[in-house]
Amino acid sequence: MSLEKTPILIVGAGPVGLSLAGDLAWRDVPSLLIERTDGAIQQPKMDMVGVRTMEFCRRWGIARDVEYSPYPRDYPQDNVWIESFAGVEFGREPMVSKEEEPYPPQSPQKRERCPQDMFDPILRRFVGRFPHAEIRYGTELLDFEELEDGVIADIGLPDGTFKKIAADYLVGTDGAASTVRHKLGIEMHGRPVLTYTTNVIFRCRDLPSLHDKGKAYRFIFIGPEGTWLTIVAIDGADRWRMSIVGNEEKRTIPEEEIRQIILRAMGKPFEFEIESIMPWVRRELVAESYGSGRVFLAGDSCHLTSPTGGFGMNTGIADAVDLAWKLEAVVKGWGGKHLLPSYTIERKPVAVRAVTEAGRNLKRMLSTRSKAPPPIAFVPGPEGEKERKAYGDWYTETMKAEWYSIGIHLGFNYYHSPVICPDGSPEPPDLVSDYRQTGRPGHRAPHVWLKDGRSSVDLFGRGFVLLRLSEDAPAVDGFVRHARRFDIPLTVVDLFDEPEMRALYGADLSIVRPDGHVGWCGDRLPTSPGDVLDILRGVKVSQEAQTPPDLAPSVETTTG
Structure with missing residues (x-):
């Protein structure tokens, strides 16, 4: 039997696996991505x-492809x-088109509507470059054997x-029934069944x-039994x-029976x-661990969430970005022994947070089952209209958190990671x-429009970026010497004439990691600049962050 070699073997070519392969390739790290199906969706x-995710697409040069998908x-x-379509309306949350938003x-960037059968081909073309x-x-x-x-x-x-x-590392992005996770014996915790849908x-x-x-993106159907059906416009044309x-x-x-349900949703015969x-099962599960040693998990293989909120794939792609730069570091030799173990520590709380909020969104959507509209609300006429408006206003307010969730997408942080240098500042809301936005260590580096037309996020991705944000900022020769000595990718960027940057980042100096998260900040040089870089690349660990927060899911703890 022949033996082929690759630095990284990725199992599962959904959007998370494609993103991981693409980000690694963008970092000049070879990989082999395998998929058991033919890739058709x-x-x-x-x-x-x-x-x-759109910020990552911007980094990769494919944001316009997503924006102008079919x-x-x-x-x-x-x-x-x-x-029903022919029946009464209770209310709506008006939202403009993607062009107008x-x-x-x-x-x-802004969130975009790009269904998987349009998004995956964009990612495939990106990897194919x-x-x-x-x-x-x-x-x-x-099967596999970890050595x-x-x-x-x-x-x-x-x-x-x-x-x-033969691979240096293996990553399972192979979905809910992950072969990789089962082989590792990693359990999932949470609620294995929310609904059979x-x-x-x-x-x-x-x-x-x-x-x-x-025209609308999503219709939620409410009957005497409460919410029972949703219909969304997949392509804005003829697929639903x-x-x-x-x-x-x-x-x-x-x-x-499905045909009868479609007719009930319409409220009259149609073609x-x-x-x-x-059929599928809506779950609320997070893996005990995201892997260790040389085998890791990302995406649905380590967290499963209700789609209410759109957090699943986006959380998985952020997994891929966090893991990719760490794999790059160890493959190229500048990453230390603590870097890859930090992956679970950083990403698991993010998944618990997203899974929990998605569960709350589902409960909001299904709250109509315990508070169904009164019978009069289904009757045309002034009295019914009054009840419909009252009910619709309540439901509209109840559902707002699902439609507006930028905090979930941007607000996760790695402050307690052992490869972050905490500054003792309080946790923001x-x-x-x-x-x-905040420049606190562990958080996403803030976006500011620079005077040359770029976004500050455009500065980050290829390696560590050391920002000097004030003319009073000290020289950073100690950082530069240490980086050169150990081949750590470090770029120094002086932005003395960007007062908004200094205000948002909150310090004269800031080091941003390759994933775009702040790793360290301060107004003065640390006693040992080399120690700071060694923490960020996982050669040493931050003493202040050695005790991470509780990583148990905040959802129920049934093992799945």
Whole structure:
């Protein structure tokens, strides 16, 4: 059996695996990405690319591709709660199209609507730009053995033959049923079943012309039993995703019943074509560990969340970015022994936070089941209209946290990481619908529009960036000498004429990590600049951050 070699073997070519392969390649680190399927997407699992993910796309040079994907930029993004398309409307959250939506003050990008069957091809093209990154479809991980100096993987090939691949590191981005996680024996904790849900993709040409509710991204259907169905515009044209929300009872819904459900949602007969049906389980789970040694997990293989909020894929891509620069560091020799172990410490609390908030969003959406509309609200006329407005106003206010969640996407931090230098400052408010930028260590480095037209986030990504933000800032020769001695990628950037930068970053000096998070800051040079860099690259650990916060999920603790 032949033995092939690669620095990084990635298992699973969904958006997280593609992002990891792309970010590694962008960092000049070769990888092999394998996927057991042919890569075709029958059921797009996501359609919202969050603002932080868009900042990564900006870094990779593909933000414009996402912005101008086939999804129409003039399509309204309203969320509407109705009895049926032909029935009464309870309320809505009007939201402008992606073309009209303003950029948030905290970022040079904004969230985008780009379904997975449009987003994955963009990522595939990005990976394909690099000769040292390879994707192989129809190729399955069968088993692997972790050794002291690497990993030996047994691979099944499309022609039915087998081979062995030797890798320095292996990363499982292979989804909820992760072969890699099961092989490692890592348990998932939380709630293994929230609802048994069935997704149905159906086609109907110009569906908005068949009703009076107008174009909208998402319709939530509320009956006497409460919320029972959602329909979203997948492509802004003729494809629609219907989710039969379900409950904790597992059942298979026959196609004839699904057809009746579609007709109930419309409220009258109409022509449609069912394209695919996919039962799935809505879960709330986080892995005990994200791996260790030479094998790691990212994305759905280590956290599963309700899609209410759009946090799953975006959290997974942030996993990939955190892991990629650390793998680069160890492969190229400037990363220390504490760097890769910091991956779980940094990323697991982020997943717990996102999974918990998504669960809250689901509870909000399903709150109608315990507070269903009164019967009169389904009756046309003035009395019914009064009840509909009261109910709709309540539900609209209840659901706002799901529609406006920039704090979840930008507000996570690594302050307690052993490869961060904490400054003793207090924790800022952890908000859902707002985000207050801060230069506190561990947090995402703030965005500021510079006088030359760039965003400050454009400065970060390739290595460590040492910012000097005041003419009073001391010389940084000690940092530079240590970086040169150990081949640590460090760039010094002087921005003396950017007062907004100094105000937001809160210090004359700031070191930003390759992932765009602040690692250290101060007005004076540390006693040993070399020790600071050694902490940030994992050669040493921060004494102040050696006791991380409790990493147990804040959701229920059933083992899955």
